[in-house]
Amino acid sequence: MALTFRGGIHPPENKNTENCPIMVLKDPIYVRIPMSQHIGAPCIPLVKPGQTVKKGEMIGENKSALSSPVHASVSGKVLRIESAINQNGKRDDYVVIENDFLHTMADDFEAHDEKISDISAEEIIDAVYKAGIVGMGGATFPTHAKIKSGIGKAEKLIINCAECEPYLTANCRLVIERPKEVIYGAKILMKAIGIRTGYLAIEDNKPEAIETLKKILKDDRLISVKVLKTKYPQGDERQLIYAMEKRELPQGKLPADLGFVVFNAETCAAVYNALSKGQPVTDRVVTVDGDCIENPGNLLVPIGTPFSDLINFCGGYSRTPDRLISGGPMMGAAQWDEKAPVIKGTAGVLALSRDTIRREHPDCIHCGKCVSVCPMHLMPCYFAAYSQIGDYESCDAFGIKSCVECGCCTYVCLGNVPIIQHIRIAKGKLQQKK
Numbered sequence: 437m438a439l440t441f442r443g444g445i446h447p448p449e450n451k452n453t454e455n456c457p458i459m460v461l462k463d464p465i466y467v468r469i470p471m472s473q474h475i476g477a478p479c480i481p482l483v484k485p486g487q488t489v490k491k492g493e494m495i496g497e498n499k500s501a502l503s504s505p506v507h508a509s510v511s512g513k514v515l516r517i518e519s520a521i522n523q524n525g526k527r528d529d530y531v532v533i534e535n536d537f538l539h540t541m542a543d544d545f546e547a548h549d550e551k552i553s554d555i556s557a558e559e560i561i562d563a564v565y566k567a568g569i570v571g572m573g574g575a576t577f578p579t580h581a582k583i584k585s586g587i588g589k590a591e592k593l594i595i596n597c598a599e600c601e602p603y604l605t606a607n608c609r610l611v612i613e614r615p616k617e618v619i620y621g622a623k624i625l626m627k628a629i630g631i632r633t634g635y636l637a638i639e640d641n642k643p644e645a646i647e648t649l650k651k652i653l654k655d656d657r658l659i660s661v662k663v664l665k666t667k668y669p670q671g672d673e674r675q676l677i678y679a680m681e682k683r684e685l686p687q688g689k690l691p692a693d694l695g696f697v698v699f700n701a702e703t704c705a706a707v708y709n710a711l712s713k714g715q716p717v718t719d720r721v722v723t724v725d726g727d728c729i730e731n732p733g734n735l736l737v738p739i740g741t742p743f744s745d746l747i748n749f750c751g752g753y754s755r756t757p758d759r760l761i762s763g764g765p766m767m768g769a770a771q772w773d774e775k776a777p778v779i780k781g782t783a784g785v786l787a788l789s790r791d792t793i794r795r796e797h798p799d800c801i802h803c804g805k806c807v808s809v810c811p812m813h814l815m816p817c818y819f820a821a822y823s824q825i826g827d828y829e830s831c832d833a834f835g836i837k838s839c840v841e842c843g844c845c846t847y848v849c850l851g852n853v854p855i856i857q858h859i860r861i862a863k864g865k866l867q868q869k870k
Contacts, residue, residue: 467740476502573700601764621704806845
């Protein structure tokens with residue numbers, strides 16, 4: 437029986453690209469690389485306009501605990517450093533690099549040729565930090581910091597292969613086409629944290645990926661496959677832990693406090709590439725889909741590539757889009773410019789028509805559906821009501837900080853209330869006050 441959690445929803449999956457092999461995007465003419473691709477303090481640019489850089493060269497760094505370096509994804513000349521609004525609506529610095537198409541690689545990093553058992557935890561953490569690895573499922577939590585948080589506390593590692601958002605199939609294709617990178621990367625993380633039990637958690641709507649993993653692992657003593665029921669938001673780490681162990685993560689606690697640490701599949705592959713090849717994060721797999729895309733697909737894309745390049749590579753628009761989304765339709769962020777660049781946390785680029793986007797006419801009818809589907813067992817209708825009148829303290833009292841912003845409440849709302857937007861506003865106001 438497939439594992440699952442209480443609450444949640446099952447929206448149309450729309451996994452249109454699940455059988456589309458990963459294609460390499462042709463080189464972009466230029467890249468715009470933001471200095472903030474993680475949850476911590478933004479990086480400080482290390483380069484200047486006119487400077488020549490190599491692919492993989494570190495171009496931004498900040499020594500704060502939750503920051504992660506950024507690297508040039510192409511070789512070429514730095515045209516300028518500009519300030520602009522990023523995908524989350526905040527101002528950020530961007531390093532703009534003109535591609536020279538020479539693919540000159542930086543020699544700043546070295547591969548570790550020794551066996552995993554011979555690499556120390558300190559070496560792994562250092563390599564992961566220097567490679568600029570963050571949570572590539574969208575959370576963008578610096579991986580070196582998560583490793584440190586699990587040492588001495590975590591006993592089990594969960595590799596999140598759920599990919600529960602509609603449309604997105606980038607992780608699924610990665611598991612099918614490059615499974616050993618995911619598995620060996622997970623074992624490197626287990627070595628760093630001191631864990632001897634690992635699980636590959638994957639939803640049951642991905643039979644080919646499940647079979648691929650089971651075939652490779654066979655009787656592996658460290659890692660096994662756990663099949664989850666297809667349901668949103670199964671990929672949230674709290675729901676993963678509950679589905680697999682029936683243990684709830686209290687507000688304010690980390691998975692390590694319950695003995696777990698959770699990493700995304702593409703994050704594991706990035707760890708493997710950093711240690712085995714000396715390769716920093718310079719590209720990632722992105723699903724390009726939506727009812728406005730002519731030829732949807734999965735692309736390997738240099739960080740900083742404009743969304744417009746991805747869309748054009750997939751044949752352009754088949755109809756006029758109403759909304760361009762970075763990420764999935766449930767938790768992604770709508771973009772106002774096709775020049776928005778791919779960042780480390782960009783799992784998808786979706787172009788959706790007006791027919792696909794539900795129009796909002798806010799009018800709560802007190803049906804309680806948002807309460808019944810909330811995977812965190814909260815009362816989203818109260819968050820929306822209090823947020824609209826500016827009573828953010830009451831939102832706090834009702835536990836708004838436990839909300840994972842999955843969007844289930846907005847999806848099922850019969851009154852079309854944009855509940856998740858009200859929640860985000862309230863959280864922002866409470867953070868400002870703090």
